[in-house]
Amino acid sequence: MTSPRTAGTAPRNALTRARVLESAVALADREGLGALTMRSLARELGIEAMSLYHHVANKEDLLDGVVDVVAAEIQDAVGGLAALPDEAPGSAWKPAMRRQILTARAVLLRHPWASTVLETRTSFSLHIVRYYESLLGLMRRGGFSYDLIHHAMHALGSRALGFSQELFEPDGAAAGSAAGGSATAGADDAATAMLVQMADQVPHMVEMLAEVGHEDAGSALGWCDGQSEFEFGLDLILDGLDRLAEREQH
Template sequence: MATDAVPAPRTPLSRERVLRAAVELADEHGLRALTMRRLAEELGAEAMSLYYHVAKKEDVLDGIVDAVAREINEAVANISAPGWKAAVRQRILAAREVFLRHRWAPALFETRSSTSLAVLRYYDALVGLMRAGGFSYDLVHHSLHALGSRALGFNQELFDPSESGDSTPADLAGQLPNLVGMLSEIAHDDPDSTLGWCDDQEEFEFGLDLILDGLDRLLET
């Protein structure tokens, strides 16, 4: 005698589940695809039901920044390296690996008007490493300004050649010969290492090492 299949119970909505789905949606389709309606569809729920767990879209955006920052803190928690420079370098590169999994996140981090507690905890530990390495608070402060967003694992883009309007490199060569000459020669062989137009791994590590080596010399004097 056949019996009717019992449907599996639906997983109830929660803030954590909504934010996890939002991260997955942004990972797969980009941040522009992240709307409350699309998020509700991904969760198999009504859009209005999301508002019991997130106040509005801005709350979702703040929440996924916090989620990525917590993922970064987990990634760097067990880093152990001899010397402050090696430890800071490993910590920053581990944070970068998280951003490479969530390529939409750097741009979103830069737009938030408030700073997530998870982000502050990341920086607090970074400051602690440098203090343990002999830095004064004043030198730590200067160091964080020098590192900029690189301290968190990504570069801020100087410019994007794709935003030059209707002009092509050939059109611009007469006006900007040096810039066009540079852009015509540089190439990115590994697109998986890129978070922005020119933010590839080699460039990121070049700048990071330049700053860390300079700070190390300052510390010695």
């Protein structure tokens, strides 16, 4: 007689790589990237840890997989945003590209750990390659030479995918800020206190912070609005690229 399956444990034939990766993303979203281990993921799925190795070779394969899941979500979100009508003016590339990048950012804000993993990958997800291809297509439609596109991608860096490394960001601040929570409060206070103590050594820094500081609980160090600063930097780059593209065409 077959023993009844333990409650909460999925039969082996119901476990797929897709299900493993979806559960891994959900676990990282809920508890953070540090909580994503093979053992904790096995518990999440209600299986023995060794069973995971039928679907992911190791931790690096798991991280490649969760990046692919998030990248696919970005691709689904941007959808046809990169498509420009044939009659669109050359300048139409800029608002379309801005919209696409900010859409990608909205996805990453739902998965605040994902940018950290993206920065450590040694190979690109096919979804990421296709995403970049759509950005290149927009710039070509805008009259960019491939040489200028190459410079543009270097200038944009990770910002093209919707995230950037902040100048001042204590450990743990990025995830807390991206999630819109108050997890960074302790780090904010400590960093502010340190700068106040160094006021005689960094007077411009202290004066700048006194002038622009505000009480946004979700901002990096409490000094700036992460979304506004991201858009400011993005617009600065896109405006500069627009001028260079116009110069190339004349």
